[in-house]
Amino acid sequence: MKSINADVVVIGAGTAGMSAFRNALQHTDNVYLIESHTYGTTCARVGCMPSKLLIAASEARHHALHTDPFGVHLDHASIKVNGEEVMQRVRSERDRFVGFVVSDVEEWPSKNRIMGQASFIDEHTVQIDDHTQIHAERVVIATGSRPIILPEWKQLGDKVITNDDVFYWQTLPKSVAVFGTGVIGLEIGQALHRLGVQVEIFGRSGSLGSITDPVVLEEAQKVMGEELVMHLHSKTEVKLDASGKVQVHWQEDGKNGTFTADYLLAAIGRTPNTDKIGLENLSIETDKHGVPKANPTTMQTSISHIFIAGDASNQLPLLHEASDQGKIAGDNAGVYPNINKGLRRSHIGVVFSDPQIASVGLRFRDWQERYKNPDCVAIGEVSFHNQGRSRVMLVNKGHMRVYAEQGSGRFIGAEMIGPAAEHLAHLLAWAHQMKMTIPQMLDMPFYHPVIEEGLRTALRDVMTKLKIGD
Numbered sequence: 001m002k003s004i005n006a007d008v009v010v011i012g013a014g015t016a017g018m019s020a021f022r023n024a025l026q027h028t029d030n031v032y033l034i035e036s037h038t039y040g041t042t043c044a045r046v047g048c049m050p051s052k053l054l055i056a057a058s059e060a061r062h063h064a065l066h067t068d069p070f071g072v073h074l075d076h077a078s079i080k081v082n083g084e085e086v087m088q089r090v091r092s093e094r095d096r097f098v099g100f101v102v103s104d105v106e107e108w109p110s111k112n113r114i115m116g117q118a119s120f121i122d123e124h125t126v127q128i129d130d131h132t133q134i135h136a137e138r139v140v141i142a143t144g145s146r147p148i149i150l151p152e153w154k155q156l157g158d159k160v161i162t163n164d165d166v167f168y169w170q171t172l173p174k175s176v177a178v179f180g181t182g183v184i185g186l187e188i189g190q191a192l193h194r195l196g197v198q199v200e201i202f203g204r205s206g207s208l209g210s211i212t213d214p215v216v217l218e219e220a221q222k223v224m225g226e227e228l229v230m231h232l233h234s235k236t237e238v239k240l241d242a243s244g245k246v247q248v249h250w251q252e253d254g255k256n257g258t259f260t261a262d263y264l265l266a267a268i269g270r271t272p273n274t275d276k277i278g279l280e281n282l283s284i285e286t287d288k289h290g291v292p293k294a295n296p297t298t299m300q301t302s303i304s305h306i307f308i309a310g311d312a313s314n315q316l317p318l319l320h321e322a323s324d325q326g327k328i329a330g331d332n333a334g335v336y337p338n339i340n341k342g343l344r345r346s347h348i349g350v351v352f353s354d355p356q357i358a359s360v361g362l363r364f365r366d367w368q369e370r371y372k373n374p375d376c377v378a379i380g381e382v383s384f385h386n387q388g389r390s391r392v393m394l395v396n397k398g399h400m401r402v403y404a405e406q407g408s409g410r411f412i413g414a415e416m417i418g419p420a421a422e423h424l425a426h427l428l429a430w431a432h433q434m435k436m437t438i439p440q441m442l443d444m445p446f447y448h449p450v451i452e453e454g455l456r457t458a459l460r461d462v463m464t465k466l467k468i469g470d
Contacts, residue, residue: 380462
């Protein structure tokens with residue numbers, strides 16, 4: 001067995017791991033990157049990029065089918081979806097994105113990259129399969145996450161799939177039962193529906209797109225329910241029928257039914273890949289899920305020379321968060337024992353459904369927990385139903401709520417469903433990170449006519465409810 005002494009070992013070569021490796025290299029050349037499977041991040045291979053390719057294809061068909069209100073009439077019978085061509089473009093462009101990632105990795109010295117499953121032997125020793133053992137002064141855990149598969153679904157065999165499988169399809173199926181109403185379930189479920197796949201979406205708690213604001217949630221349930229068949233408070237049983245298809249028996253609000261599908265898409269969440277890396281050999285503090293706890297500004301665990309970043313940290317499973325966490329962990333592993341607080345940006349989250357869903361800063365649930373007295377926060381809102389530019393474009397659906405702190409007038413967060421939410425969220429995230437007040441935000445320019453004027457309406461609304469200086 002090969003033996004190596006290293007200053008830093010990074011376990012995992014996803015977004016967080018690559019960022020950690022790159023930043024640790026700025027402080028020492030004696031850094032090793034370990035990957036158990038293949039290079040190419042979750043985002044590029046099976047996440048944000050291929051999902052947006054599928055969404056783009058679905059939007060092309062959806063728009064073509066909904067031109068009549070503009071006075072533009074197309075022959076709907078001639079609008080056909082070629083599933084093989086759709087998935088060929090998804091896979092081709094996906095492979096292109098993955099290729100860029102792999103090229104970056106391959107530019108790093110091959111001697112510093114090791115393939116294999118890493119496992120802790122003790123606090124300073126990591127073993128890779130049965131071929132290499134590394135004594136490391138510092139370690140960064142960046143092992144990513146994987147989709148959750150419930151035990152009762154395993155009887156379905158290869159009929160239960162995850163988003164990892166969707167983007168390897170050769171063509172589109174006829175029907176899919178989507179379990180999960182979060183980002184993945186909503187994005188892929190709506191995209192498949194718009195491409196002509198029969199889809200029904202199942203959830204338990206009534207949640208949708210991670211929305212916590214009850215007013216925004218109610219609007220989202222109404223708007224999305226006009227297009228999609230959703231069972232948001234359902235009890236379900238699944239099995240294979242005689243022909244090998246997935247049968248979903250559901251109960252909801254005193255009603256019951258059966259949906260038969262080619263596949264069950266498991267999209268109820270992801271779990272960190274920290275259960276098979278030998279943590280039982282360490283005296284490390286973990287949360288109730290067995291994931292090492294970490295300081296969010298340093299990514300340092302209870303074992304001072306071990307850091308964790310990305311999806312493995314079970315904090316915010318987003319690419320930009322993984323990259324930021326990886327940078328912080330890599331820098332601190334490189335300069336240890338000199339630990340520095342890294343830049344943590346304001347929260348921003350987007351669901352690329354139609355309408356889009358977004359949140360910035362403190363969500364409704366977050367500020368309710370922070371401000372024990374609800375009178376400490378003022379809420380402003382706007383409906384997009386009569387918003388000028390939205391109505392011109394026939395995308396006038398949705399609702400936005402913005403939150404501000406009484407006394408200071410500082411903008412603290414927002415939740416929304418509506419048109420161009422990805423862009424509105426960025427404006428708000430910049431304002432939140434700059435700690436701007438509502439008056440300062442209203443001093444910023446707004447062009448006419450643009451969807452952003454809806455944001456100004458919400459800001460004006462909250463301004464009338466603020467008591468600044470009190």
